[in-house]
Amino acid sequence: MNPLRPLALLLLTILALAGCLSSTAPQPGELRVSLMTYNVENLFDTAHDQGKDDFTYLPLSVKLANPDYLAACDRISVPQWRQECRQNDWNDALLAEKLERLSAVIGQVGHGRGPDILLLQEVENLDVVEQLNARLDQAGYQTRVLLEGWDERGIDNAVLSRLPQWDAPILHQVPYRAEGGDPQQKTGKTRGILEVRLLLPDGQKASVFAVHLPSGGGPGYLRRQAVEYLAELKSRLPADVLPIVGGDFNINAGEELQHGYIAQGLARDWSVSHLIGCAGCKGSYYYHALRQWSFFDIFLFPREMLDDGFNGWQVDTASIRLAHKHRYQVNKWGSPARFAGGEHDDGVSDHWPLYAEIFRSQEPAR
Numbered sequence: 001m002n003p004l005r006p007l008a009l010l011l012l013t014i015l016a017l018a019g020c021l022s023s024t025a026p027q028p029g030e031l032r033v034s035l036m037t038y039n040v041e042n043l044f045d046t047a048h049d050q051g052k053d054d055f056t057y058l059p060l061s062v063k064l065a066n067p068d069y070l071a072a073c074d075r076i077s078v079p080q081w082r083q084e085c086r087q088n089d090w091n092d093a094l095l096a097e098k099l100e101r102l103s104a105v106i107g108q109v110g111h112g113r114g115p116d117i118l119l120l121q122e123v124e125n126l127d128v129v130e131q132l133n134a135r136l137d138q139a140g141y142q143t144r145v146l147l148e149g150w151d152e153r154g155i156d157n158a159v160l161s162r163l164p165q166w167d168a169p170i171l172h173q174v175p176y177r178a179e180g181g182d183p184q185q186k187t188g189k190t191r192g193i194l195e196v197r198l199l200l201p202d203g204q205k206a207s208v209f210a211v212h213l214p215s216g217g218g219p220g221y222l223r224r225q226a227v228e229y230l231a232e233l234k235s236r237l238p239a240d241v242l243p244i245v246g247g248d249f250n251i252n253a254g255e256e257l258q259h260g261y262i263a264q265g266l267a268r269d270w271s272v273s274h275l276i277g278c279a280g281c282k283g284s285y286y287y288h289a290l291r292q293w294s295f296f297d298i299f300l301f302p303r304e305m306l307d308d309g310f311n312g313w314q315v316d317t318a319s320i321r322l323a324h325k326h327r328y329q330v331n332k333w334g335s336p337a338r339f340a341g342g343e344h345d346d347g348v349s350d351h352w353p354l355y356a357e358i359f360r361s362q363e364p365a366r
Contacts, residue, residue, distance in 0.1 A: 030360065114136055118141070244299070320356045
């Protein structure tokens with residue numbers, strides 16, 4: 001072991017504890033709501049979900065006992081993924097370790113309680129959400145939502161919150177369409193946009209949209225179409241409902257430089273988190289092969305939240321930051337540390353979570 005590593009881990013732990021206290025303290029009469037969006041990278045339970053290609057994340061003993069499961073692995077076209085599917089032993093002990101590390105990362109904020117609103121990507125089902133919630137025993141998340149979508153592997157968006165719901169959640173299916181002569185099959189089966197309707201502390205209605213756009217393996221026009229559809233969903237809301245969007249947009253730095261899906265697309269209709277805050281942030285995801293940081297993970301706020309506010313609610317731009325100070329999160333290259341089967345004393349997800357706060361200054365009582 002590198003003799004400097006224990007010292008580095010101690011420093012990261014100290015920074016993590018400092019991060020728990022770094023939220024802006026509310027001023028007298030002020031209301032604050034904290035948000036975090038986090039791609040938790042393949043948070044599967046250990047049971048097969050019917051109709052989903054989740055065979056990589058099953059116990060090896062289960063796969064060996066069921067020839068159909070191994071046959072499903074053999075149908076994977078990418079050799080590396082096919083081998084992983086056949087050999088990965090995703091068991092209860094590994095899941096428990098993954099959940100423990102995730103809960104520690106989420107607990108960096110809110111003095112160990114986590115954010116008021118937590119948006120998660122790459123979650124298999126509500127069962128594993130409940131398992132994570134049980135680890136977040138201080139959070140008090142009364143709202144826990146995951147609606148099963150259309151992704152072939154079964155990964156979905158989830159929203160957990162201490163705030164109550166004012167109406168039923170909705171899973172919006174993005175109306176993707178093939179372009180440039182591509183067959184319609186090119187659009188694939190991908191995640192929907194989860195809308196969870198939450199009531200803020202003063203009674204303000206909010207619609208929180210959790211997104212996980214198609215990966216870079218799909219055509220860029222799919223991500224552009226999703227950006228356009230978000231603007232449409234925003235326009236459909238009643239004028240008194242506050243829209244907030246968070247999630248993994250999968251728009252890498254090279255694609256953004258070429259097409260401007262963020263600066264010219266999202267920024268037309270929204271205030272984009274890393275364009276208004278997160279000073280000094282390099283990005284939330286790192287491509288080692290390209291040595292490239294990208295802002296995959298983004299919050300979107302109505303533009304008026306930077307000015308007079310949306311019915312008094314504003315975004316605290318100084319609060320926008322990456323929550324990445326826990327020792328599990330940083331590898332030896334200084335980038336997000338993947339869980340990698342729990343083989344190392346670091347590793348949790350290939351993304352860093354993004355954090356932000358919104359606030360409202362209440363008028364003095366008369």
